[in-house]
Amino acid sequence: MRNDPSSTRPQADRRDAPAVPAGSGVSFIMPVLNEVDYLQDAVASTLAQEVDGPIELVIALAPSDDGTTELAHRLAAQDDRITVVDNPAADNPVGLNLAIRASQYPTIVRVDAHSELSPGYTMRAIETLDRTRAANVGGTMHAEGRTPFQRAVAAAYNSKIGLGGGAYHGSGEESEAESAYLGVMRRAAIEEVGLFDETLRRGSDWEMNLRLRQAGYRVMFDPKLSVAYWPRESWIQLYRQFLATGRWRGELVRRYGFRNSTRYFAPPALVVLLGAAALVASLRVGGVVRGALAAVLSLVFVPVALYALVIAGFSAVQSAASMRQKLWSLAVVPTMHVAWGAGFIVGVVRGARDTIDTSRVSR
Structure with missing residues (x-):
């Protein structure tokens, strides 16, 4: 069992850990x-x-x-x-x-x-x-x-x-x-x-x-x-690992809110951005939005394009990497971000429940 964090003394009351003899x-x-x-x-x-x-x-x-x-x-x-x-x-x-x-x-x-x-x-x-x-x-x-x-x-x-x-x-x-x-x-x-x-x-x-x-x-x-x-040694293992990790981080946000670092909210923001870009793209292709409204909504593609350029740049600057490693980088980084972010959103909304990391179960 663990102690309820609300029952522990505040951060301001500093304490030294017990000394341990050599x-x-x-x-x-x-x-x-x-x-x-x-x-x-x-x-x-x-x-x-x-x-x-x-x-x-x-x-x-x-x-x-x-x-x-x-x-x-x-x-x-x-x-x-x-x-x-x-x-x-x-x-x-x-x-x-x-x-x-x-x-x-x-x-x-x-x-x-x-x-x-x-x-x-x-x-x-x-x-x-x-x-x-x-x-x-x-x-x-x-x-x-x-x-x-x-x-x-x-x-x-x-x-x-x-x-x-x-x-x-x-x-x-x-x-x-x-x-x-x-x-x-x-x-x-x-x-x-x-x-x-x-x-x-x-x-x-x-x-x-x-x-x-x-x-x-x-x-x-x-x-x-x-x-x-x-x-992890394969793409599916990596995906499973980050999906489960993101969902449990979402659970921690449910429990402890913004005591979690703000950097944890970047991947779910990316998932929302990609979802919005996909929606706008479908609306434009279907002719649902046109003209000035379509132009305004299309601004969502700018950060998506910038993200793609960052990932491409990250792959390119790995000067000592083989071509296969560089190509894998184009898939690996978005997988980490999107799987973690999607898991995070589900974890915040529904909790982690019985989510397990199966990345080392199925080899």
Whole structure:
């Protein structure tokens, strides 16, 4: 269960997270579902982290049908620092909470099975936590790709064009943040606010960080922290991922309104604009509107044309990219924007309900 955000103290009452003695140990937590192609590298980069004290890795294993289950148990049998706990619900926040409760150390590092931690990541994060007395710190997500399609998605992730300029998708100065990518957390602080909200299948990290900030704790962005992320491998997986993510963001807007960043409203605005352009085009073709009215309504095509030029320009400036990657970029970026925006609108209107991200279920 989570605490009601309305019951937490206001942002103005600042608090330091509890200090943790050096050498107290670190718990890495990793929710996993159908990640046979990435799990071994993710585990290797995690266990290679140098930490002052003992470490453990708790894998919250959702029902998988691609060999992930067997691989996870094999890795655990080879290294006694790895523990596997079952996550039959297959929901990410449920798995995160199961892993946290099965772990023991006062600093918790969230790891994504689709990611790889850079050398020195954990030690740097702990130093930032100690120095700032924050409850959570995250860094940048550097997307990478193996195929032309995946590299096109990675380029979009790493650009403000693709995901709208969230701090963890780029670089910048160390600062307080509204959320943290993955996150290196103080156990005492996140247990105080109630861990992850299990009613939110997506966006639960943002929501927990909101509660941390409302409780007076700092959430920090440290650009020197870097995590390699491998995006979805196909167009349909990407579409499903962004549709579900957008719908859950719409649910968060239903719950928390404009405490969500205004940049989240750009994709649904694009969907509305494209819908208006399609309507005007049909009215003109059908002869329903003519003359001065048609000319005025046709102004809706101007921002659509500008958007198309921006996407074309983004594709063209990828000088080191192959032609296939550039062509995929023309499809990838609008897919991300339109799927997310459409999902957002449905989420605001109807709520997320039982929406799940099936992008890693059907492979």
